[in-house]
Amino acid sequence: MGKKNQHLCPCGSGKRTKLCCGKIGRTNPLSLTPSRKLEMRREVERLDRAGRHLEACEILVQLLAVSPRNPLIWNDLGIQYEACGQTEKALDALRRGHLCDSTYPPILYNLGKFTFDKFIRLHNARRLCDAEGQELLKKAAEFLKVNLDRDPDNADAHYNLALIYALSHNEHHAQAHMRLALRMRQDLQLPLGWIIR
Secondary structure, three states, X not given: XXXXXXXXXXXXXXOEHHHOHHHHHHHOOOOOOHHHHHHHHHHHHHHHHXXXXXXXXXXXXXXXXXXOOOHHHHHHHHHHHHHOOOHHHHHXXXXXXXXXXXOOHHHHHHHHHHHHHXXXXXXXXXXXXXXXXXXXXXXXXXXXXXXXXXXXXXXXXXHHHHHHHHHOOOHHHHHHHHHHHHHHOOOOOOOOOOOOO
């Protein structure tokens, strides 16, 4: 590890140890060793692969007790809540992670994607008025655009942004983002009835 990175927290937050887990570890009896944190992260991955998302959430909450400013853990918690159908908890976890680091690309992408998914669910259930729907689309687009500022090669962000622009009747931007998404990932499918110009 280079001299510049020797003080980074082993939890993966990208922050200096004394500002992240090290600070908490000195004052919190619940502190975990770096190797124990790594074991817990591996257990979360194993539970995720097994489809045991609520159990994964429990471990992530334990990790957050000692690393509450780690955007990686908040992002993973949001993903696990979404995977077990707890959309509002997922969005809340992502928002809290965004407060910790408003530039972390995975959180920005997931906030955009999950907000867009929420729009689709509510729209399909006919539980949205036009103004509420447009507000959700606007929020989703904002998060995805900021994500693309930091991660311009995120094909999924381009794809979802294209769909949002299409729903917002902005055909020019929709076409441009769809072309970029398809150029980056050939496995993406054009939505039914979509015409690339």
